[in-house]
């Protein structure tokens with residue numbers, strides 16, 4: 001049994017920063033994440049994309065932000081249970097909690113901080129009969145490292161920002177040898193300047209844009225070789241390709257947390273904005289996983305929520321101690 005002061009479910013940016021804020025209050029944390037690495041969406045979906053709205057960083061790659069958050073949390077020696085989904089929670093008679101993962105690892109603490117983001121990651125897959133046969137053999141649902149596509153022929157499908165941005169990135173940086181963007185409509189949902197850029201590249205012959213079309217078949221011997229596209233007017237078009245990357249977003253699924261007796265609204269956990277507590281005393285929800293009036297799913301909002309929630313958690317753990325806010329400039333960072 002792993003014992004700690006705070007069990008944090010989700011090692012995304014918000015969960016990681018909570019370790020630092022907890023450490024300043026002399027509270028120890030243990031993080032559980034179903035992914036094999038920390039960083040949540042930043043590591044899993046867009047590690048090489050720059051983020052522009054982290055205060056004090058005019059631009060920072062999502063992967064770098066995670067590295068920095070890990071370094072910031074390091075003095076407080078957080079524990080990690082990675083590659084295991086938090087499955088069950090049991091409230092003990094003394095008000096503490098035992099959280100058990102799908103692999104049976106048990107964690108015990110007086111406070112549970114849910115920073116589960118979008119929940120357990122599930123990409124939306126296109127309805128292509130044999131797509132599963134080509135997963136990791138040419139079909140990927142997320143672009144983790146663009147270098148993986150160097151010199152390759154890549155078919156991207158989708159009409160949102162991810163599909164547009166990656167088509168532009170792989171073309172602009174001369175990474176892929178060929179980029180084909182397939183979208184079922186002739187209008188896109190992404191940012192207008194990205195749409196314009198894709199159209200410009202298509203006109204210049206740098207991107208092959210196939211609209212009003214869908215990828216409906218895949219073929220290859222042991223690995224992907226051809227992508228079969230059904231066009232509304234022209235019928236079937238076959239393109240030779242090394243990779244097919246459908247970027248249709250992630251299916252938000254809270255996963256096991258949805259059955260823990262928490263108040264859920266629109267697939268997110270309802271919280272009291274006074275301290276981001278849930279309807280179960282001792283359980284808080286911070287970051288993308290929570291909902292309240294005016295909620296913004298932004299990293300900086302999650303940082304704020306975690307900081308406030310931890311003040312409340314401190315008061316629960318130490319009802320007899322008064323916590324006086326101390327600046328880090330005055331007190332420094334005194335690790336464990």
Ligand SMILES: Cc1cc2nc3c(=O)[nH]c(=O)nc-3n(C[C@H](O)[C@H](O)[C@H](O)COP(=O)(O)OP(=O)(O)OC[C@H]3O[C@@H](n4cnc5c(N)ncnc54)[C@H](O)[C@@H]3O)c2cc1C
Nearest residue numbers: 010012013014033034040041085086116117119287288299
């Ligand atoms: C392409 C893209 C671009 C973005 N750009 C920006 C931007 O520019 N600025 C910005 O502020 N935000 C941006 N965002 C949003 C930002 O990434 C999220 O707001 C942020 O990741 C939320 O952090 P989080 O820690 O709350 O959740 P997440 O990053 O989603 O992490 C949650 C973690 O919890 C884990 N988890 C969930 N359920 C369980 C369970 N039961 N057991 C164990 N682990 C579990 C998941 O595996 C995941 O690792 C962007 C998002 C995307 C997809």
